[in-house]
Amino acid sequence: MSEEITDPMQYIWDKVPKTKEGFILYLAGDIPYLYRNGFVDTQQFSYQTWKAAFDDCLQPDGTYLVSEEKFMSFRKFRYEGPLFKPFDPNRVRSGEWNDNDLQKLYDLSIKPSSTVAEDVFWNSVKALKDQGFEQNGNLLVNEAVKKQLSYLIERFPSPRRRLEKEVGRLREEREEEFREVTKNRDSSKFVAGKFASEDKMEQFKALENKSAYTKAPASKAAKSKKADVDIKKLRKPSRRISG
Helix, strand or coil: CCCCCCCHHHHHHHHCCCCCCCCEEECCCHHHHHHHCCCECCCCCCHHHHHHCCHHHECCCCCEEECHHHHHHHHHHECCCCECCCCCHHHCCCEEECHHHHHHHHHHHHHHHECCCHHHHHHHHHHHHHCCCEECCEEEECHHHHHHHHHHHHHCECHHHHHHHHHHHHHHHHHHHHHHHHHCCCCCCCCCCCCCCHHHHHHHHHHCCCECCCCCCCCHHHHCCCCCCCHHHCCCCCCCCCC
């Protein structure tokens, strides 16, 4: 059985490799990486605030040595909000979009999924209209426009989107592993026990913190069992909006 995780921060601390003195060694690039890839609640904390939290851990060679006590103090920075399936611009409604519809699209989907500023979004809308993607004064959304929206989001993804995509990747791996195990159950070589990659299942369980994949809100007791993952080790890289 997968281990039960009651404290995500303790889980991360236990899993991350440490120096022989018992510290986590972070390189300079790890600090912005953790911020950009979903560990930090970027709506509440700026990058400058996050980076400043490591100042007393800075070493002469530019690395950071973090003790367990110091690491646990980072708990307040963790993102604990809901996660959704990554927004897919290819699934937005084709046809005319007036400015009110476009504002909703930006607020509900593009802004949470990217770092594209609102003025940049509206400049892009104007440029598309100037290129002929306009009808009755509205933006005419077709496949070409959807590709432009996809480019903006994939070129400038938000930390939340990176985390949502990683959760999706781990979910797919878990489901594929389950299918393989199920397929082999009738095989004489099948042995009951752990899945071949149970660590990936634990990673998924850890990442799916307050995930919107479940419809009902978790109870307080259930929330205590939510797990996190060593974000440092993650690979760097639908809602359908209707007008």
